Amino acid sequence: MSLLLEARFLNKRFSNVDALDNVSLTVNRREILAIVGESGSGKSTLLATLAGLSPADSGHVLYRDAEGPHDIAAMDEMRLRRLQRTRWGYIHQNARAALRLDVTAGGNIGERLMMNGARDYGEIRETAARWLDEVEIGRERIDDLPMHFSGGMLQRLQIAATLVTNPELIFMDEPTTGLDVSVQARILDLIRTLVHRLHVAAIIVTHDLGVARLLADRTVVMQGGAIVEQGLTDQVLDDPHHPYTQLLVSSVLPS
Amino acid sequence: MTSHQNGWAIDASGLHKRFVLHLQGGLALDVLRGASLRVRPGECVALVGPSGAGKSSLMRALYGNYRVDSGAVRIRHDGAMVDIATASPGAILDVRQRSLGYVSQFLRAIPRLSALDVVAGSAVARGMNLEKARRHAAAMLERLRIPSALHALPPVTFSGGEQQRVNLARSFICDWPTLLLDEPTASLDPVSRDCVCTLIAEACARGSAIVAIVHDHALRARIADRTVLLERGATIEESQP
Numbered sequence: 001m002s003l004l005l006e007a008r009f010l011n012k013r014f015s016n017v018d019a020l021d022n023v024s025l026t027v028n029r030r031e032i033l034a035i036v037g038e039s040g041s042g043k044s045t046l047l048a049t050l051a052g053l054s055p056a057d058s059g060h061v062l063y064r065d066a067e068g069p070h071d072i073a074a075m076d077e078m079r080l081r082r083l084q085r086t087r088w089g090y091i092h093q094n095a096r097a098a099l100r101l102d103v104t105a106g107g108n109i110g111e112r113l114m115m116n117g118a119r120d121y122g123e124i125r126e127t128a129a130r131w132l133d134e135v136e137i138g139r140e141r142i143d144d145l146p147m148h149f150s151g152g153m154l155q156r157l158q159i160a161a162t163l164v165t166n167p168e169l170i171f172m173d174e175p176t177t178g179l180d181v182s183v184q185a186r187i188l189d190l191i192r193t194l195v196h197r198l199h200v201a202a203i204i205v206t207h208d209l210g211v212a213r214l215l216a217d218r219t220v221v222m223q224g225g226a227i228v229e230q231g232l233t234d235q236v237l238d239d240p241h242h243p244y245t246q247l248l249v250s251s252v253l254p255s
Numbered sequence: 256m257t258s259h260q261n262g263w264a265i266d267a268s269g270l271h272k273r274f275v276l277h278l279q280g281g282l283a284l285d286v287l288r289g290a291s292l293r294v295r296p297g298e299c300v301a302l303v304g305p306s307g308a309g310k311s312s313l314m315r316a317l318y319g320n321y322r323v324d325s326g327a328v329r330i331r332h333d334g335a336m337v338d339i340a341t342a343s344p345g346a347i348l349d350v351r352q353r354s355l356g357y358v359s360q361f362l363r364a365i366p367r368l369s370a371l372d373v374v375a376g377s378a379v380a381r382g383m384n385l386e387k388a389r390r391h392a393a394a395m396l397e398r399l400r401i402p403s404a405l406h407a408l409p410p411v412t413f414s415g416g417e418q419q420r421v422n423l424a425r426s427f428i429c430d431w432p433t434l435l436l437d438e439p440t441a442s443l444d445p446v447s448r449d450c451v452c453t454l455i456a457e458a459c460a461r462g463s464a465i466v467a468i469v470h471d472h473a474l475r476a477r478i479a480d481r482t483v484l485l486e487r488g489a490t491i492e493e494s495q496p
Binding site for chain 1: 274275276277278315319320321322344345347348363365366367368
């Protein structure tokens with residue numbers, strides 16, 4: 001297990017609320033980490049900070065590659081952008097906002113390939129077609145506009161458009177929230193299968209403990225901008241120590 | 256003590272575990288009070304004791320699912336002993352991946368995955384290629400009397416007994432150096448129960464250390480080399496089955 005991303009003592013305030021309160025964590029290669037907590041606990045702020053989309057007031061996010069650790073706040077903007085679109089991926093809760101609805105499904109996938117230097121039209125189209133099969137949209141929809149897709153299909157298209165460049169780390173912000181329960185199961189299963197097969201590390205923000213249970217090796221629990229408990233997912237969910245974690249676990253309806 | 260050929264597979268001692276229920280005004284429950292357990296490779300130990308004595312808690316502590324307050328849970332892994340109570344999360348996952356299996360009472364359903372792939376998946380996770388793992392999975396499911404017509408279906412739709420057999424197949428498809436079984440035959444018919452007894456005996460013959468929670472006296476006599484009694488969170492007596 002080698003270290004991929006590390007956060008050290010992140011702090012951030014919005015007006016007079018602690019959005020991040022001295023948060024430190026690590027993510028190893030090939031590991032899936034869940035960040036759980038209810039709305040307002042700071043988990044989405046943490047994800048955006050880890051992904052370099054929103055700077056912290058203090059503290060560091062260190063990304064490690066073959067050359068060693070890089071403080072992402074100290075990277076020049078070009079370099080951070082290149083990292084974000086080549087080695088990293090970000091899957092938003094709202095696929096509609098993340099995709100280009102007036103560009104074909106194949107175009108949405110191909111665009112990210114082209115940003116990474118792909119130029120051969122035939123190859124790009126074939127890769128896009130393969131990924132449409134992979135996420136169970138089907139290659140026959142390659143020239144369709146996503147504006148006509150269902151919510152579940154849009155989310156699957158976003159997953160394809162993110163994983164197509166074979167990133168080593170993906171950030172996921174409530175990827176199944178707002179979708180029908182039947183669609184959620186399909187997408188979670190898809191994420192689980194692809195993440196394991198591609199050996200990608202993932203940080204997934206969710207308020208749904210079932211999602212953490214299904215996907216994550218480790219789980220951190222956030223309340224009021226601070227991490228109140230962390231451990232292996234089954235430890236945190238079956239043997240919660242902190243009062244807030246006990247409240248979250250006891251609030252889940254039995255399935 | 257270090258481990259060698261004749262060492263322990265499990266060497267757990269002085270285990271204490273207290274649950275503090277913050278939502279119940281800080282109510283404290285001492286579920287383990289000095290429990291200890293040692294098991295050799297090739298040995299099957301049955302845990303017995305009244306309901307609430309701490310049998311499942313001890314098993315979960317051995318697996319690292321419950322975090323003990325004190326004591327050591329040393330599990331043989333790659334020829335050395337790893338203390339689950341103090342190991343890093345990554346080290347615990349590595350032990351669980353290759354050395355320590357656990358069959359809970361209920362199958363945790365994975366949406367959409369077929370019974371065949373649920374079972375094959377555990378062999379794939381330990382390095383077998385998918386095709387071979389599927390063949391082994393099919394054979395193991397047949398052995399546990401899950402007819403091939405059901406192999407392609409997700410186990411979510413199965414009966415309780417069928418789900419338990421899928422759960423068992425998922426563990427017995429691998430050769431675990433140490434295997435923990437929480438009431439492995441609770442909802443099984445007599446024929447399936449016989450089959451599980453045979454699987455346990457075969458695993459022990461291959462050198463697996465097995466700990467099983469088994470209530471049925473006759474069954475215990477069939478599978479266990481030794482019985483350990485728990486009462487109020489402590490191991491108080493060891494005897495022949």
